[in-house]
Amino acid sequence: MNSGYGKVYLVGSGPGDPELLTIKARKLIDSAEVIVYDQLPGEAILQSMPETAEKIDAGKYAGNHKLTQTEINDMIVKKAEEGKNVVRLKGGDPYMFGRGGEEAEKLVQAGIDFEVVPGITxxxxxxxxxxxxxxxxxxxxxxxxxxxxxxxxxxxxxxxxxxxxxxxxxxxxxxxxxxxxxxxxxxxxxxxxxxxxxxxxxxxxxxxxxxxxxxxxxxxxxxxxxxxxxxxxxxxxxxxxxxxxxxxxxxxxx
Structure with missing residues (x-):
């Protein structure tokens, strides 16, 4: 892994109730430099993202994706290569129909350190x-x-x-x-x-x-x-x- 790169956290935010966020997920969101998110975490969790973080709406709405999956993959790699610590905030659990596996594979290919933070599915x-x-x-x-x-x-x-x-x-x-x-x-x-x-x-x-x-x-x-x-x-x-x-x-x- 390149020591000049940041780290990416593939974070599961759970099903929507903000009290079902894990303690680890909450800590990582609060300290993130960049958060790449879509709508599935829900408004209560999205509104709790820190003002200091750069927030990027990946916008996976039914039939209207602001970013394609390839663009999301490239975005989290780009931000990590800039030396930023990145939270890729996903609904539920990252590996349960969340395409987290694809994102993790892309990070491995790019030589970027990452960690999966499971969420309540x-x-x-x-x-x-x-x-x-x-x-x-x-x-x-x-x-x-x-x-x-x-x-x-x-x-x-x-x-x-x-x-x-x-x-x-x-x-x-x-x-x-x-x-x-x-x-x-x-x-x-x-x-x-x-x-x-x-x-x-x-x-x-x-x-x-x-x-x-x-x-x-x-x-x-x-x-x-x-x-x-x-x-x-x-x-x-x-x-x-x-x-x-x-x-x-x-x-x-x-």
């Missing part, structure tokens, strides 16, 4: 705040995390919908709002019961989080009528039924 925290444990002794002993929106440049899907439909545990789907109907149809096509419970949780862990429940057959129509929007996590499986018992807790910050 929304895959577990968002359902938990909605009263849905992703595993439960009576309902599911396994859980799998999948992306609901793959790289559009891929010629073929990397998701094995046939095996996913047969999977007896909980499915947690990231970024699946736009393709909700197609994803639910894929599961039904390969034999998953249309009555399988489904929940979509918007803005999870935020005070204005919203939960739409249904089943494999009707959740797409329910989501359309409710005007469900990203960011949202979709949970498929019998654990969703526990929401009726545990889902009465109000989300309050502070």
């Amino acid at each position: 929304s895959a577990i925290a968002v359902p938990a705040y909605a009263g849905i444990p992703v595993t439960h002794r009576d309902h599911a002993s396994m859980v799998t995390f999948i992306t609901g929106h793959e790289d559009p440049t891929k010629k073929e899907t990397g998701l094995d919908w046939e095996n996913l439909a047969r999977f007896p545990g909980t499915l947690v789907i990231f970024m699946g709002v736009k393709r909700l109907e197609q994803n639910m149809n894929a599961l039904k096509k390969y034999g998953k019961s249309p009555t399988t419970p489904v929940a979509i949780i918007e803005k999870g862990t935020h005070p204005d989080q919203r939960i739409t429940t249904g089943n494999l057959e009707n959740i797409a129509e329910k989501a359309k009528k409710a005007g469900v929007k990203a960011p949202a996590i979709t949970v498929v499986g019998d654990v969703v039924s526990v929401h009726d018992i545990l889902g009465m807790q109000e989300v309050v910050w502070g």
Whole structure:
């Protein structure tokens, strides 16, 4: 590693509730010289970034990316080469569908020292705040995390919908709002019961989080009528039924 370079921290900010930031993440944000961020950490965390830091909006909004992933990679390398300590602030956990692995590979190629700071993944925290444990002794002993929106440049899907439909545990789907109907149809096509419970949780862990429940057959129509929007996590499986018992807790910050 070049001793004249700064260091890059790939920091997971958790699912949005600022009190779910790790102590290490908070310290690094507060002392950062440069912060490269997108919208997923949420306004409360973004507003807490220090005035002294150079803040760069990487802006990954649905269908409107201010910087491409290649440009983000180049930006964090450039700032580190300037001798700056850089926080690449990401929602959830950097390596859970956060493209942190790609950024880390780029840093290794450039000879830049880096550190990964894990964050609480929304895959577990968002359902938990909605009263849905992703595993439960009576309902599911396994859980799998999948992306609901793959790289559009891929010629073929990397998701094995046939095996996913047969999977007896909980499915947690990231970024699946736009393709909700197609994803639910894929599961039904390969034999998953249309009555399988489904929940979509918007803005999870935020005070204005919203939960739409249904089943494999009707959740797409329910989501359309409710005007469900990203960011949202979709949970498929019998654990969703526990929401009726545990889902009465109000989300309050502070």
